[in-house]
Amino acid sequence: MRVEMTSDPVEFQRRVAGFIGRDPLRHTVMSTVLANEIAGLTIAREPSCFASVHTDDVVGVAMRSAGRGVWLGQLPTDAVPLLVTRFAELVPQIDDVHGTEPVAAPFAAAWSALRGRAYHADHGARLYRLGPLRPPLAPPGKARPATAADIDVSGRWLAEMARELGDKHLAMNDKGIRARIEAGRWWLWEDDGKPVSLTAHQVPVNGWVRIGPVFTPRAARGHGYASALVAEVSRRLRETGADVCLYADIDNPTSNKIYRAIGFEAVIDEAHYTFE
Numbered sequence: 001m002r003v004e005m006t007s008d009p010v011e012f013q014r015r016v017a018g019f020i021g022r023d024p025l026r027h028t029v030m031s032t033v034l035a036n037e038i039a040g041l042t043i044a045r046e047p048s049c050f051a052s053v054h055t056d057d058v059v060g061v062a063m064r065s066a067g068r069g070v071w072l073g074q075l076p077t078d079a080v081p082l083l084v085t086r087f088a089e090l091v092p093q094i095d096d097v098h099g100t101e102p103v104a105a106p107f108a109a110a111w112s113a114l115r116g117r118a119y120h121a122d123h124g125a126r127l128y129r130l131g132p133l134r135p136p137l138a139p140p141g142k143a144r145p146a147t148a149a150d151i152d153v154s155g156r157w158l159a160e161m162a163r164e165l166g167d168k169h170l171a172m173n174d175k176g177i178r179a180r181i182e183a184g185r186w187w188l189w190e191d192d193g194k195p196v197s198l199t200a201h202q203v204p205v206n207g208w209v210r211i212g213p214v215f216t217p218r219a220a221r222g223h224g225y226a227s228a229l230v231a232e233v234s235r236r237l238r239e240t241g242a243d244v245c246l247y248a249d250i251d252n253p254t255s256n257k258i259y260r261a262i263g264f265e266a267v268i269d270e271a272h273y274t275f276e
Contacts, residue, residue, distance in 0.1 A: 001059075003082045004052050005090060009037040012050035012063075019058040020073070024206035025129060025267065027073050028245055031205040033065045039203070041179050042066055049091050053079045062099075064091050068169050072099030072107060084110040096122065096274045108273035117275040123165070123249050124271050126256065128264035130244040135231045136262055139224040141191030143232040146181045150188060150195060154181075157198055161215045165249070170213060189229040197225035199233050209237045211246040214255070227258045234262070 006012050013034050020027040036042045046066055053060030053075050060075025062083055070087060080103055087094070092115070097107050108119045146154065154177050162170040180186045180200060189197040197216040201209050211233060216226045234244045248255045250269060260266075 001076075001079060001082065002054050003079070003086045004054060005086055006050050007047040009034045009048065009050065012052065013038070016052050016058050016061050019052075020061060021206055023074060024208050025127070025243075025245060027061065028127075028202075028205070028208050028210045029071055030061060030063055030073055031208070032202040032210060033063065033071075035203045035205050037066075041176070041183070049087065051083055051086060053083070062087075064094060069094050069096035069098065070107070072097065072103045075103060077102055077106065080106045081110055083107065084114060087111075088114055094275065096272060098125070098270055098272050100268065101271045104271040104273055108275075111275065115275070119273050119275045122272040122274045123251050124269055125247045126250050126269050127267045128246050128248060128259055129267050130234055130238070131263050131265045133231065133234060133238065133263045134261065135235065136224055136227045136258075138228050139189075139191070141189055141196065141225070143187055143229050144190055145184060146186035146188050146198075148178065148181065150186070151177050151181065153195055154186065154188075154198060157215050157217060158213065160217060161213060187229060187233050189225045191220075191223075191225070196220040196223070197229050199226070199229045201233060201237060204237075204240070204242050207241075207243055209242045209244055211237075211244060214246070227262055230259070231262045 020031060024031060037048060048066045049064040051062040052058050060079050061073040062070060064070045064087060084107060097104055112119045151174050155174055159171045162168055185201050187199045188195040199211060199214050201211045211230060214226055214230055237244050248259055
């Protein structure tokens, strides 16, 4: 077994396309990161680091996307020590690791032992896929595509979301927001002429589109804006022929409840370990 590393998203996509294409939903995060980097939508001060695990063929994938932690895709558990060693050679400082429990937990333990950094379990994420869509009773207002005039409020809301969830990576600068607005991937629910909720979606890859982020500021919660907006964006995406998925914080009962109510079905849970 060997691990091959690269910072070139085009080369990595060529190398692993067949592997991730066999389970595109499981690898939606990796697929959209690759698509965004290849399209020039990723703005970061350092390159990403992509890893493929090989025997005779590719048997596993992982990545450390620009400025973020390590994300572990499907891979054999005995590949984890090799991945820890190779990531440590190229990226000596990482803040966290995401993946299913059987691979994320041993990665966190091995990284902690190697780098001398304690770790703890943080908020995990649940991946959902959309089944039959059940739109909720619509609250006042309507969904609309975001425009350049919405960049400021979107940036403030993302910063607020990052503070609430303790995840600095959720914040986005104006250039990143503008690029996604211009690509038609940024939506708002507007009530009485004012934006009250935000939903975005990623680029379609391998037949799947992932919704996120989803955010409603505290003062506007409890009215069903997010449910209605996610349902409307999901409906529009499905009309293009795409399958729809999203992630929810496992420990957030509200978001899990509203996604299930409009037709999302749980697929897999992922653990999140943060290094202190």
